[in-house]
Amino acid sequence: MSHSQFALLRQRRFAPFFTVQCLNAFNDNVFRQGIIGLLFWMQAPVSERGLYTQLAPAIFILPYFLFSATAGQIAEKMEKAKLIRLAMLLGVAIMLIAAFGFVMHNLPLLLVALFATGVHSTLFGPVKYSILPAVLHPRELTGGNGLVEMGTSVSILVGMIVGGLIFSIGGAISPWLAGAAVLAIASAAWLAAKLIPNVGASAPDLRINWNPVTETVSVMKLARKQLAVRNAVLGVSWFWFVGTVFAAELPDYAPLNLGGSNTLYVFVLALFSIGTGVGAVLCEKLSARTVEIGLVPLGAFGISVFLFDLYFARSGAATAHDLDVMGFIHQAGSWRIVIDLVGIGLFTGFFVVPLFALIQSRTPKDELSRVIGALNIQNSGFVVAASLICLVLRSYAHWSIPQIFLALAVANTLVAIWIFTIVPEFLMRFLSWMLVRTLYRLRTRGIDHIPDEGAALIICNHVSFMDALILSASIPRPVRFVMYYKIFNIPVLSWIFRTAKAIPIAGAKEDPQMMQRAFDAIDAALAEGELVGIFPEGALTKDGEIAPFKSGVEKVLERRPVPVIPMALRGMWSSMWSRRDSRLHRARLPRRFRAHVDVVADAPITGHGLTSETLEAKVRELRGDAA
Known part of the structure; x- marks a missing residue:
């Protein structure tokens, strides 16, 4: 807008x-x-x-x-x-x-x-x-x-x-x-x-x-x-x-x-x-x-x-x-x-x-x-x-x-x-602002749907290591992001994520205790009226398409049925840090410098009875064909 x-x-x-x-x-x-x-x-x-x-x-x-x-x-x-x-x-x-x-x-x-x-x-x-x-x-x-x-x-x-x-x-x-x-x-x-x-x-x-x-x-x-x-x-x-x-x-x-x-x-x-x-x-x-x-x-x-x-x-x-x-x-x-x-x-x-x-x-x-x-x-x-x-x-x-x-x-x-x-939050925001503004040109739509106060769960497709920073740069309120612990531990970005109070999570087979601590932290944050951001795919996309949403978001809503705000990142697949090249073992080079990235949000949905399939369909609709 x-x-x-x-x-x-x-x-x-x-x-x-x-x-x-x-x-x-x-x-x-x-x-x-x-x-x-x-x-x-x-x-x-x-x-x-x-x-x-x-x-x-x-x-x-x-x-x-x-x-x-x-x-x-x-x-x-x-x-x-x-x-x-x-x-x-x-x-x-x-x-x-x-x-x-x-x-x-x-x-x-x-x-x-x-x-x-x-x-x-x-x-x-x-x-x-x-x-x-x-x-x-x-x-x-x-x-x-x-x-x-x-x-x-x-x-x-x-x-x-x-x-x-x-x-x-x-x-x-x-x-x-x-x-x-x-x-x-x-x-x-x-x-x-x-x-x-x-x-x-x-x-x-x-x-x-x-x-x-x-x-x-x-x-x-x-x-x-x-x-x-x-x-x-x-x-x-x-x-x-x-x-x-x-x-x-x-x-x-x-x-x-x-x-x-x-x-x-x-x-x-x-x-x-x-x-x-x-x-x-x-x-x-x-x-x-x-x-x-x-x-x-x-x-x-x-x-x-x-x-x-x-x-x-x-x-x-x-x-x-x-x-x-x-x-x-x-x-x-x-x-x-x-x-x-x-x-x-x-x-x-x-x-x-x-x-x-x-x-x-x-x-x-x-x-x-x-x-x-x-x-x-x-x-x-x-x-x-x-x-x-x-x-x-x-x-x-x-x-x-x-x-x-x-x-x-x-x-x-x-x-x-x-x-x-x-107060490292000031320096953290400066570093994340520099990263985001250097690598991308952001356009936002529907961000006004995010409530001024009160708890809500933000869900979004997961394309790159920078997704949480891009969403943070677009949302006027602080967001507690839940992220895979290996992304959470990336050097330099790790300090930013820790300062932003991101919540690391692991799979049930990798570390069940970390997974339980993550769900407890999510519920505590929502109880305090905070925004929590989740990437329900559970991993970065490998081909630019949205992967099936996992059931973790349903567990969060069963425990605390807060409003859910669907969001989508568009244009990220052609940008820096979208995935690792399996042959070169490094971040894929961008197709163009400072790619245009759209951040789209829709109106909150009541958290009662929502399924991961319903939320996945909504995010797919928001993203459209602009991978």
Whole structure:
């Protein structure tokens, strides 16, 4: 089934929310940049400007520490669309205060509004990400998150530009323009929020704990229940750490190391933001519409590669000064720096989008808002840590900005290795993603028949050693595959299969104890609500045709009659690893490079009374003549 994530922008279940998110990010940055512009417009003393520079980030981030746990509970208990509308209405009230602050040139009032904006963002944060699984199919999660990250990156960039321009071109009426702008944008966000359809509450009976300390401890524990989710949360927080270092250093990097003016700083920021947006929207294409966490290691190490190269591209101070964009472009080595900045942003998008999709898909729906609240608490801690580290390294250790980028590259590599060592699923998915995308071109049909949650048995024809990896790359949920133990023990692939919790099985005559352990493991997995994949032929096809199905699938269903999802692989017989050549004793060479392979699924069939013959006929029908 052909699909584009951009089709979501025409659908009411997503488009109004996307608009609200973009307007909200846009307005936050117009407002914050507008305060800086006002200080310069008022010709405030350098000491006063410095005081704001130090106070403003702390004032904005403080509510995340104080109220994120409570906000997560509220987002769990309330109907989500109603909560977004209330949050946007609160945003209008806050921007009304901000407008008075601009017009009256009242910095304390603007700082009050800035704190309130932090409260508003804290309230909106948990519902912003927890609403996506409620309105999107699991196969749309990666694309939807990609659009949100792309829209946010662009909105932040445009907001900073607009906020700065207001006081550059507005003249005497600049404060009035700033007040009118933030109030108008907030009002537009509220109007867009009224178009979001109701989606219900995920835990309407939840009893809210108003104690922020005990609830913070509670939600942090909730975010650590599952190892993969816990480390996805850690990964997202690390993304904020990296982003904060860039945001803190780019304003000085442009003049000190690139020799540019203020317009060059905006250009450099635009390169990073555009790269992030492009990387975010490419995730759906690269993941084939699954939650493909194999992109996370690719993103992490890609960030490091371009950070290292950025250091070596310009490790010293600039030799020119006050360069505009075209002046910089014509400097020797400038294109290398441009590519590095875009590359860092691009791989940042690859890194963060699958992590958000993983958190949303693996966390129970009635806990997701609270887990996002915990994520926001941890994010704010990483943001503060990044800011303090940059301050210490620049002011006290006297490090240059390229040296900070080099240290960030080293730290990013070490953090990535650590995360992928303690959660090998990330690296396993990366290796399997690389194998599958290198050897095949996948096309899927009917994958939406696979249920979003609950136990089910997946059956499929068995053509190659790669079948389990291909199905894993096509199915949005994790699958426990049952496979012949000799395939399970193939070097390299064995590590992937073990990490994916595949279930090895042997024939009754080969190892009856292993066979019994396999059936017990299958039943336990189904009892836990997992997907289990079985190849009922019991062996790879020798001639490309489907062999008779064995009775093992009937034994599984007799013990636990879960729904059965018939699937078929088409086009695999002409591909790599489809069988061994009996004469050459090696994998048969492919007839063409990167063969097209179709993965076809049909609607679930009730597990009561099914026979292996019935299931075999269904899979034969799905596969058709395309062996």
